[in-house]
Amino acid sequence: MEIILRQDVDKLGKIGQVIKVKDGFARNFLIPNGLGVPKTEKNLKSLEQEKAKKALGSEKVKREAQELSARLTNLSLTLPVLAQEEDKLYGSITGQDIASALKEEGFEIDKDLIVLDEPIKSLGIFEIAINLHPQVSAKIKVWIVKK
Numbered sequence: 001m002e003i004i005l006r007q008d009v010d011k012l013g014k015i016g017q018v019i020k021v022k023d024g025f026a027r028n029f030l031i032p033n034g035l036g037v038p039k040t041e042k043n044l045k046s047l048e049q050e051k052a053k054k055a056l057g058s059e060k061v062k063r064e065a066q067e068l069s070a071r072l073t074n075l076s077l078t079l080p081v082l083a084q085e086e087d088k089l090y091g092s093i094t095g096q097d098i099a100s101a102l103k104e105e106g107f108e109i110d111k112d113l114i115v116l117d118e119p120i121k122s123l124g125i126f127e128i129a130i131n132l133h134p135q136v137s138a139k140i141k142v143w144i145v146k147k
Helices: 023-030 041-073 095-104
Strands: 002-005 018-020 036-038 076-081 088-093 120-122 124-133 136-146
Touching: 002 023, 002 041, 023 036, 041 124, 041 136, 076 088, 076 095, 088 136, 095 136, 120 136
Parallel strands: 076 136
Antiparallel strands: 002 018, 002 036, 088 120, 124 136
């Protein structure tokens, strides 16, 4: 039996793929659990319509991410922190701290989108990348200064 997958299934396929499986597996597992539907003309048309709708939606999201990236590119954040005499911080600056500072500036950015290889532990100027979309990223300057 040929099935159109409605969700990603491990070791079987990705969403939207047409796969051939045994009848019992399709009737007893895939279809009742909403993981797939039988391959028919109606279901194929429905799949194509969903793909077109997702493509339009993803283009809109990408355009919004590009606009946000353009606004963030010129942004420079200053974070005053407590530091020792050797310019080392008592704590560290993480993605959460940067997300909070961005929120104060009027940007709602999730901390998981902020790319830090490791927390910042010293004073200075850092260029931080923010992944807004799989194809769009922005870089902001963060100034870590002594309180």
